[in-house]
Amino acid sequence: MITQEQQKVMTKLPFGTESAPSERESATAADFLVADAHMEVRGLSLYYSESQALQGIDLRVPRGKITALIGPSGCGKSTLLRCFNRLNDLVDGVHIDGEILFDGQSLYGSEVDVNLLRKRVGMVFQKSNPFPKSIYENVAYGPRIHGTRSKASLDEMVEKSLRGAALWEEVKDRLDKSALGLSGGQQQRLCIARAIAVEPDVILFDEPCSALDPISTARIEELMTELKGRFTQIIVTHNMQQASRVSDTTAFLYLGRLIEYGVTETLFINPRKKQTEDYITGRFG
Amino acid sequence: MPISDGQSRGTPPRGLPTSNRRGALGRALTSLAGGALAFNLIMVLGLLLLLLWQGGAYFWPRDLAWFELADGRQVLGEIHEHRELRTTAASGAEPIYEVRLKTGNREPELGGQDFVWIREADIKRSERPHDAVLLERRSWGPFFGYPVAIRRGDGVIAEGRDGTFRKLEQLVPEKAEHFEKIRKLEKGEIGDVNYEIERLRLSRRKLSMSTDSSPDKARADAELQRATQVQESRFGALADRLRDERQSLEAEILVIESIDGRRKTMPVSEVVRAVRPNELSTAGKIGLYASRLWEFVSDEPRESNTEGGIFPAIFGTVLMVLLMSVIVVPLGVLAALYLREYAKQGPLVRAVRIAVNNLAGTPSIVFGVFGLGFFVYFLGGSIDRWFYSEHTSPVFGTGGILWASLTLALLTVPVVIVAAEEGLAAVPRAVREGSLALGATKWETLRKVVIPASSPAILTGMILAMGRAAGEVAPLMIVGMVKLAPDLPISLEWPFLHFERKFMHIGFHIYDVGFQSPNVEATKPLVSATALLLIVVVTILNLAAIRVRNRLRAKYATTGL
Ligand SMILES: Nc1ncnc2c1ncn2[C@@H]1O[C@H](COP(=O)(O)OP(=O)(O)O)[C@@H](O)[C@H]1O
Ligand SMILES: [Mg+2]
Numbered sequence A: 001m002i003t004q005e006q007q008k009v010m011t012k013l014p015f016g017t018e019s020a021p022s023e024r025e026s027a028t029a030a031d032f033l034v035a036d037a038h039m040e041v042r043g044l045s046l047y048y049s050e051s052q053a054l055q056g057i058d059l060r061v062p063r064g065k066i067t068a069l070i071g072p073s074g075c076g077k078s079t080l081l082r083c084f085n086r087l088n089d090l091v092d093g094v095h096i097d098g099e100i101l102f103d104g105q106s107l108y109g110s111e112v113d114v115n116l117l118r119k120r121v122g123m124v125f126q127k128s129n130p131f132p133k134s135i136y137e138n139v140a141y142g143p144r145i146h147g148t149r150s151k152a153s154l155d156e157m158v159e160k161s162l163r164g165a166a167l168w169e170e171v172k173d174r175l176d177k178s179a180l181g182l183s184g185g186q187q188q189r190l191c192i193a194r195a196i197a198v199e200p201d202v203i204l205f206d207e208p209c210s211a212l213d214p215i216s217t218a219r220i221e222e223l224m225t226e227l228k229g230r231f232t233q234i235i236v237t238h239n240m241q242q243a244s245r246v247s248d249t250t251a252f253l254y255l256g257r258l259i260e261y262g263v264t265e266t267l268f269i270n271p272r273k274k275q276t277e278d279y280i281t282g283r284f285g
Numbered sequence B: 001m002p003i004s005d006g007q008s009r010g011t012p013p014r015g016l017p018t019s020n021r022r023g024a025l026g027r028a029l030t031s032l033a034g035g036a037l038a039f040n041l042i043m044v045l046g047l048l049l050l051l052l053w054q055g056g057a058y059f060w061p062r063d064l065a066w067f068e069l070a071d072g073r074q075v076l077g078e079i080h081e082h083r084e085l086r087t088t089a090a091s092g093a094e095p096i097y098e099v100r101l102k103t104g105n106r107e108p109e110l111g112g113q114d115f116v117w118i119r120e121a122d123i124k125r126s127e128r129p130h131d132a133v134l135l136e137r138r139s140w141g142p143f144f145g146y147p148v149a150i151r152r153g154d155g156v157i158a159e160g161r162d163g164t165f166r167k168l169e170q171l172v173p174e175k176a177e178h179f180e181k182i183r184k185l186e187k188g189e190i191g192d193v194n195y196e197i198e199r200l201r202l203s204r205r206k207l208s209m210s211t212d213s214s215p216d217k218a219r220a221d222a223e224l225q226r227a228t229q230v231q232e233s234r235f236g237a238l239a240d241r242l243r244d245e246r247q248s249l250e251a252e253i254l255v256i257e258s259i260d261g262r263r264k265t266m267p268v269s270e271v272v273r274a275v276r277p278n279e280l281s282t283a284g285k286i287g288l289y290a291s292r293l294w295e296f297v298s299d300e301p302r303e304s305n306t307e308g309g310i311f312p313a314i315f316g317t318v319l320m321v322l323l324m325s326v327i328v329v330p331l332g333v334l335a336a337l338y339l340r341e342y343a344k345q346g347p348l349v350r351a352v353r354i355a356v357n358n359l360a361g362t363p364s365i366v367f368g369v370f371g372l373g374f375f376v377y378f379l380g381g382s383i384d385r386w387f388y389s390e391h392t393s394p395v396f397g398t399g400g401i402l403w404a405s406l407t408l409a410l411l412t413v414p415v416v417i418v419a420a421e422e423g424l425a426a427v428p429r430a431v432r433e434g435s436l437a438l439g440a441t442k443w444e445t446l447r448k449v450v451i452p453a454s455s456p457a458i459l460t461g462m463i464l465a466m467g468r469a470a471g472e473v474a475p476l477m478i479v480g481m482v483k484l485a486p487d488l489p490i491s492l493e494w495p496f497l498h499f500e501r502k503f504m505h506i507g508f509h510i511y512d513v514g515f516q517s518p519n520v521e522a523t524k525p526l527v528s529a530t531a532l533l534l535i536v537v538v539t540i541l542n543l544a545a546i547r548v549r550n551r552l553r554a555k556y557a558t559t560g561l
Helices: A004-012 A021-026 A077-084 A114-120 A135-145 A151-164 A184-196 A214-227 A240-246 A264-269 A274-280 B004-009 B021-057 B086-091 B161-209 B215-249 B282-298 B311-342 B347-361 B364-387 B401-425 B429-436 B442-453 B455-471 B474-478 B506-515 B520-556
Strands: A037-047 A052-062 A066-070 A095-102 A121-124 A202-206 A232-236 A249-254 A257-263 B064-069 B074-084 B097-104 B114-119 B123-127 B133-137 B143-152 B155-159 B252-257 B263-267 B271-275
Touching: A037 A077, A037 A232, A052 A077, A052 A232, A052 A249, A052 A257, A066 A077, A066 A240, A077 A095, A077 A202, A077 A232, A114 A121, A121 A184, A135 A151, A135 A184, A135 B442, A151 A184, A184 A202, A184 A214, A214 A232, A214 A240, A232 A240, A240 A264, A249 A264, A249 A274, A257 A264, A257 A274, A264 A274, B021 B520, B074 B114, B074 B143, B097 B143, B114 B520, B143 B161, B155 B161, B161 B215, B161 B252, B161 B271, B271 B282, B282 B311, B282 B520, B311 B347, B311 B401, B311 B442, B311 B455, B311 B506, B311 B520, B347 B401, B364 B401, B364 B474, B401 B442, B401 B455, B401 B474, B429 B442, B442 B455, B442 B520, B455 B520, B474 B506, B506 B520
Parallel strands: A066 A232, A066 A249, A121 A202, A202 A232
Antiparallel strands: A037 A052, A037 A095, A249 A257, B064 B074, B064 B123, B074 B097, B097 B114, B133 B143, B133 B271, B143 B155, B143 B252, B252 B263
């Protein structure tokens, strides 16, 4: 079900209105221009204690759009995604060079409050990971952490978030039941509701549909399209159809490097690099 | 094993082996392991049945048997055993049987022997006299024989075997009520006044110890002295009342006569229960059984613990275990949190883990010694010096239930640490990352997600700790457990829970009753009954904890992720 508000958002921001076709064609992997970059990755290299996982990535993530990260397993998609909310900080022995600008401010600056950053950059994981609590408590968790105490505003936030994640109608009668009783697809939408409950600016998706059936997958994709405009979304996916269906821009990573980045249509129809073409035509992967 | 090995041995060089020796060994080991398990189960079951049989039978009323012996003596009592004399078994002669008769009447005036062995051949006549009476008494144990008269003042209010028994049946409950009333007076009002007088005395002492010498001090002292006088006059009045009550309690005097004709008098109020066992119907026996069982679990001990109930011991055990749990769970969980979540995993943490596990294997008496040295003498002594300097005898500087609980908490903390660590480790990383990705700090994640999710495992640790703590006796003997505690560690006076008080414990009670009492033979079944009760108490505590754990499990199940 699509609310009026969401419909307005969707119609207000149709894809590609702000960049002319000529501009798109002339873009290259390195200098593809994004008019309004929400996140800007600059020369990012990441080293795990033994190996280098990312090498000199440059990437501008457009505001309010969906950006897909594709590439073969182990090429560094998740690693890159987890740089945006600094979840890699938790790994022992990680070392990062380069920077990421978030609304022009450096993410890795010493003055950044990581917890507030993560409030603004939400994340949905590959395997749905609801807390072993009730549905209500799952969604209210973030707002509570960030200081919302009043029952009335929590109720309101929970309902709004569940509606936003197209889950409200299914669970409104069992908010106090354990979240673990939901189906896989519902759990994943609950995780999306949980992420949007803290009203982030950016949502990161790490292969959100890899464990779901086609119908649940379609619902999540529909939901992502609905959320477009309200949030900047970055999605890691294995599934090229998915990337071409939902995303506005696509980045192809290979062996820790950004091979090609461009408008999704262009990248899939007319890839500039041979490696990209090989990958999207299924010659390796 | 290399293939060439079989060939080098020569026979049989090729083909499938006809019998699989390694397979046979495996089967043998499997059945051995199964057999060992079955053996263990049978042992445990046997133990329980034995305790149930011996302990349970203790409260069942037995018939009173009357024998006339060859030498003309008469005896009356309960038959407790019937056996063949061991000396005759080998010689092949006609077997000689003897019975063990509990004759009670422990006091010297009644020739008290408690138990006698009688050869079956010596018994000329035997009977179960319907009117033989069993008196359970507050002192001297049971009496078997006949109450023959009741006197009040100079008059006689009942006479004859039947008349006296009827009157006795009517008087005993009245006297029991009166007895209870007097006890309440002693423990209640008189106890309060005593407490107040002691408090005033200590206040005066404290005042006199202070260096201040202003007129204020003298005035305060006079004030305290006046208050003390008020309390002392109240005490005097209460003491008078108590004396009157006691006199009226003991107004009726019972004359009892044993089977060999010896007589004795005692106040009727000394009788707890008067029954004619041989007249009891099955329903009557069941009623008596239930009433004795109830007395056992709800009453205070008498006669240096060999009679009466063991309520204070049950109470002490349960309170000590609960107190221990309240201490050990936070302690163990904090330690596990540090080891698993905060400490940098490395040789140091590994060493600490090994040390913790070794702590679990340390003989418990060592903990007792540590508890005595550290908690009682050092901590308790310091508390006394700072807060109770006016007291002449130690308050916290001597064994008490708090120190005992702390000592046991130390003893059982490794179990909780190990269980909690396992629980923490079992919470998936994905769930933690889900919380962190919402902007929660590490501590918030632990407190709101990880610890609740591992609470069933923590409860498992607590259950194991409780089982261990309830069964420990040795370390408690030196940090506050006593044979007989005058007061429960709980009362209606502030602060309600008296952590400094000494306490009784079922485990120690078993030892004390079974092996330290003047009449070991008589208390043998009591040992079984008490042991059985210890098992019941531990089981109830565990069941309660398991129920809580199952609730938490249902609430915080992490499966399905
Ligand atoms: N925590 C880690 N420690 C060390 N190496 C890691 C860690 N996480 C990922 N890697 C390595 O980094 C590379 C990129 O991994 P990842 O970003 O998960 O790939 P993708 O998501 O594209 O499949 C892989 O070679 C992987 O083995
Ligand atoms: Mg990945």
